[in-house]
Amino acid sequence: MHALRAVVGPERVLHRPEELFAYECDGLTLHRARPAAVVLPRDTDEVSRLVKACRRAGTPFVPRGAGTGLSGGALALEDGVVIECSRMNRVLEVNAAEGWAVVQPGVVNAHLAKAVAAHGLFYAPDPSSEAVCTIGGNVAENSGGPHTLKYGTTTHHVLALQLVLPDGEVLRLGSVAGWDPGYDLRGAVIGGEGTLGIVTEVTVRLVPRPEAVETLLAIFPDVVSACRAVGAVIRKGLVPAAMEIVDQRTIRAVEDSVYAAGLPTDAGAVLIAELDGAPEALARECAAVVDLCSREGADRVEVAGDEEERVRFWRARKGAFGAMGRLAPDLYVHDAVVPRPRLPEVLEQVCAIGDRYGLKLSNVFHAGDGNLHPNISFDRRDPDELARVMAAGEEILRTCVEAGGVISGEHGIGTEKRDFLGLVYDEDDLEPMRRLRAAFDPERVCNPGKVFPTTRFCVESDPKARGYDEVPL
């Protein structure tokens, strides 16, 4: 504690139980671990000195942004210290002419969007948690969002990084040119879930705001026909900026909440589709999407007449998770990806799993990407219900993998899915990943206990000889 205070002063070291309570979990409230302390650095130099102090003491540390992660990534396991970057929240430079900005990791995603709007630019990755989550967290999780379909995920929008390595050394990766010869280590850090170091500066790519935007709300009798419409739009060769589906149970929760958007509560599902680009092409594409939705069984399709209506359509989607609080005290947000053509059948199976386990399961998801978010509302104080939630979750993951999918689209592995990695990787796949992690962090002090399975399914040779130790990673 003394060594931490020597770096940032006593007021930026939290250690009382009531101060640490908020750091016991992230958005996945099922996994909990109380940190030994939380420190709030203001710049790269402080981060580097804090990391060195932890390492000297043999204390593990974990970087944290806003704690909205949904896979337990920001938990301090093994009595570790949380290094929270929320005070590093300045936009350092905007270069509108070249289309990039340099930001500290604690900048909130939506604040960056606001800061560059006056230049006619935007930062494309927009997780639904954009009002709170930080760019540092987005980088660590390679976050996506509704507009990932057209614009890509965080990795497509980060040109360069500054990283404090697990030994305290400061490293720069990538360049504003967007191209660096040699191995793409920038790419390894993005999606590295805070296990390779602490990101202390990010150079992000900014995109010109589209000339025009059209937002549609298609109302379907059931979620499966909404999924079919998504497939039909893509098959037609259209690439909307976003295609998001909200199912009936979610619509009802939203309409009962402060996020009410005037959606029909008897609709089986709604599809929110957004198209952007040049006005001439947009009118044609918009008509095509309306037509395809109607052919796939939409009861009606509304096109937002103005910005106010567009915001209303989106309120239903962006407020969905908050509205779930009305259904039960706890929410388990699942995250898996399936090949888009398999969406209708997988969704039917997912709903059947929820019914079979007698659970309140609802769906709100990035349909254009095939990225499912089955949400289970439950009460963790009921052990029987909790056991059913866990069993159903595992079955959902297995169903998605059997359909050719993967176990996470954007929320990461963290502590939540580390023991399910075996569904998609065998030991030969994990070996090079462990070696990469060990190259950055041979002493395993930076965010230990995340991503890798806690038990090895197959050890073929002496792990120490391979440069990492046998302690669960």
Ligand SMILES: Cc1cc2nc3c(=O)[nH]c(=O)nc-3n(C[C@H](O)[C@H](O)[C@H](O)COP(=O)(O)OP(=O)(O)OC[C@H]3O[C@@H](n4cnc5c(N)ncnc54)[C@H](O)[C@@H]3O)c2cc1C
């Ligand atoms: C309502 C809701 C909606 C969401 N919607 C989406 C969505 O649409 N798309 C999506 O992708 N995710 C979504 N998420 C998940 C979450 O918001 C994202 O993963 C987000 O990027 C986490 O940011 P954070 O600042 O909260 O990070 P945290 O939760 O604090 O941390 C997440 C991970 O990042 C690491 N980390 C944090 N800062 C740094 C740093 N400076 N350097 C290195 N590692 C760091 C942590 O160690 C941890 O492993 C949603 C979550 C909620 C609660």
